[in-house]
Amino acid sequence: MDIPRIFTISESEHRIHNPFTPEKYATLGRVLRMKPGSRILDLGSGSGEMLCTWARDYGITGTGIDMSPLFTAQAKLRAQTLGVSDHVHFIHNDAAGYVADEKCDVAACVGATWIAGGVAGTMALLARSLKSGGIMLIGEPYWRQVPATEEIALSCGVSSIADFLTLPELVASFDEQGYDLVEMVLADQEGWDRYEAAKWMTLRHWMEENPDDDFAHEVRAELTLAPKRHVTYTREYVGWGVFALMPR
Template identity: 75%
Template sequence: MDIPRIFNITESAHRIHNPFTPEKLATLGAALRLEPGTRVLDLGSGSGEMLCTWARDYGISGAGIDMSQLFTEQAKLRADELGVADRVEFIHGDAAGYVADEKVGVAACIGATWIGGGVVGAIELLAKSLRTGGIILIGEPYWLQLPPTEEVAKGCRAGSISDFLLLPELLASFGNLDYDVVEMVLADHDSWDRYEAAKWLTMRRWLETNPDDDFAKDVRAELTSAPERYATYTREYLGWGVFALMSR
């Protein structure tokens, strides 16, 4: 069980696998007013930066589940590095359908709502692990402006324009599911740059050390096209944020 190899390569040096900086991740933790001892479930936990730094800074505990074997191992190393391995656990596995044995105060799916077939399914899945009065965190893209054509949407790595909503529509959709939006922290151009541009040096270094790998042509094609595609499409049209929801 693993994610597509291209992601394990391009994001192998990332600690945060979304367009968030460490500062924004800390802002989110502070915005949630996390109490020491709060238990957090993170479905699609990547390299574990959210759980590890929140355990260090806010005294939370919890578990993360991710399909990437590489990222899960990196998360365990990060927990050891920050001295929080006794408070956070990382599981290599499929987060789709995962329900915690113990109800949690925060249930998160940050940038991986596909595990529930989309936002609605992800919220329904997270709610199964949430204690009464707890908070659901959803990390999701939205359109900064509607792409003028389907080709532009595909340039943003969306399947079509209909894949995402404008921010007001996304916020309204949570209300339609009978949830209050109680906080949000949004990506900006700088955090997007840090997420996307960091991949380019990683790919170049990987190509230098793996010139004969059968996958090298795919990595070379991605590195050649990614900077222009990102600047033309994603940076101009696609937003991303984490939204905190509480059931009404």
């Protein structure tokens, strides 16, 4: 069980696997007004930065589930480094269908709503682990500007314009599903730059260290394309944010 190899390679040096910066995660933790001991479930927890830093800064406890063995190992190491291994636990598993044994104060899926077929399915999954009065976190892309053609959408790395909503449409969809949007923190272009540009150096170093690997041609193709794709399309067209929701 693992994610595609190109992501494992390109994001192997990332602590955060989305366009959020550490400052954005600190802001999100602060605005959620969590109390020490708050229990969090994070589906698609990546390298564990959200849970680990929140355990350090806000005294939460939590469990993260991720299908990448590398990222799960990095999350456990990060917990040890920050001295919070007794507060947060990371499991290498498929987050699709995962329901917590004990209801949580916060149930999150930050940037991996594909685990349940999209936003609506992921919200339904998270609801099964959420306490009454708890907060659900959804991290999701949206169109900053809608591409004029499907070709432009493909260049943004999606299969269709229909893959994303605009920000107003996304917010309206939460209301339609019976949830109040109670907070949100949005990524900015600097966050996109840090997320995307950091991959390029990692890819280059990997190529230098693995010149005879059969996968090297795919890494070369990605390194050639990725900077142009980012500055021409992703940076201009795609937004990203984390939305805090409470069921009515």
